Amino acid sequence: MNEAAGLTSVNVGGFHGSVLDMALAAGPMVQFVLVLLLFFSVVSWAIILMKYRILGRVKKENRMFLEAYMRINKLSDVFPESKKFSNSTLAEVFRAGYTELVKTAGGRRESLPDEKIPLDSPGLELRGIDNVERALNRACEVESARLSSALGFLATTGSASPFIGLFGTVWGIMSAFKGIGIRGTASLAVVAPGISEALIATAAGLAAAIPAVIFYNYYVNRVRVISVESDNFASEFLNIVERYYVKNVKT
Numbered sequence: 504m505n506e507a508a509g510l511t512s513v514n515v516g517g518f519h520g521s522v523l524d525m526a527l528a529a530g531p532m533v534q535f536v537l538v539l540l541l542f543f544s545v546v547s548w549a550i551i552l553m554k555y556r557i558l559g560r561v562k563k564e565n566r567m568f569l570e571a572y573m574r575i576n577k578l579s580d581v582f583p584e585s586k587k588f589s590n591s592t593l594a595e596v597f598r599a600g601y602t603e604l605v606k607t608a609g610g611r612r613e614s615l616p617d618e619k620i621p622l623d624s625p626g627l628e629l630r631g632i633d634n635v636e637r638a639l640n641r642a643c644e645v646e647s648a649r650l651s652s653a654l655g656f657l658a659t660t661g662s663a664s665p666f667i668g669l670f671g672t673v674w675g676i677m678s679a680f681k682g683i684g685i686r687g688t689a690s691l692a693v694v695a696p697g698i699s700e701a702l703i704a705t706a707a708g709l710a711a712a713i714p715a716v717i718f719y720n721y722y723v724n725r726v727r728v729i730s731v732e733s734d735n736f737a738s739e740f741l742n743i744v745e746r747y748y749v750k751n752v753k754t
Contacts, residue, residue: 530674530675530678530700532671532674532675532678533671533674533675533678533700533701533703533704536667536668536670536671536674536704536707537671537703537704537707539667540664540667540668540671540704540707540708540710540711541707541711543660543663543664543667543711543715544660544664544707544710544711546656546660547656547657547660547711547714547715547718548714550653550654550656550657551657551714551715551718553653554653554654554718554722557590557650558650558722558725558726558729560590561590561591561592561650561729562729564588564589564590564591564594565588565591565592565593565594565729565732567588567591568584568585568588568591568593568594568597569593569736571584571585572585572593572597578601581597581601582597582598582601585597585598586598592643592646592650592729592730592732592733593732593733593736595642595645595646596639596642596643596646596733596736596737596740597736597740598642599638599639599641599642600635600638600639600642600737600740600741600744602638603634603635603637603638603639604635604744606634607634607635632741632744632745635741635744636741639737639740639741640737642733642737643730643733643734643737646729646730646733647726647729647730647733650726650729650730651723651726654719654722654723654726657715657716657718657719657722658715658719660711660712660715661712661713661715661716661719662712664708664709664711664712664715665705665708665709665712666708667704667708668704668705668706668707668708668709668711669704669705669708670704671701671703671704671705671707671708672701672702672704672705673701674701674704675698675700675701675702675703675704676698676701678701679698679700679701
């Protein structure tokens with residue numbers, strides 16, 4: 504009878520067993536931790552959804568640009584076609600390399616031949632080849648950095664959220680034991696609500712960290728694959744330039 508009365512009094516005090524009720528009944532520090540973890544979780548999911556859309560568009564437009572690149576014989580015709588693919592990393596790398604190539608050759612785009620070789624002017628200087636290579640490498644690095652942007656927040660969420668939640672749990676347990684000391688009793692009805700409220704912080708930290716870690720690793724791998732594709736395309740483009748340079752030097 505006494506035990507039932509004690510449980511009833513606990514329920515009236517605000518502990519009904521639901522997660523929301525326990526969060527609302529938690530102490531100020533635990534509630535602050537929960538709000539902070541909620542912020543991390545919301546921002547993480549926003550980044551996850553945003554990166555899903557961006558990387559999907561990049562993959563689609565890279566495939567479309569490669570099809571156009573292989574279909575068109577003249578680089579002068581590929582250049583305006585590449586502007587249609589604003590999200591394609593390969594198109595951006597091509598534009599950077601082609602623009603530098605035109606500058607190196609004197610800016611004469613009208614001298615482009617029918618075959619897919621850069622220019623029909625005399626052999627490019629070796630310094631010009633180096634300029635094209637630097638432009639391609641710089642474009643690859645910029646595109647890789649663009650795709651990797653905001654992924655650091657997912658890494659931070661995945662590594663820091665469990666510890667933030669653990670801090671809230673430790674603080675809540677300290678408050679619970681302090682309340683036990685003040686009441687002078689350690690019955691289950693007195694201990695359970697405080698411990699349950701404290702453990703919510705750990706659960707919230709894990710809930711924020713687990714998807715952040717999973718999608719961080721997933722997107723890092725996708726960005727790495729796209730970066731490798733960009734590097735390979737840049738190498739192929741540079742090989743075309745170098746073959747043309749060697750051809751003109753030998754002749």
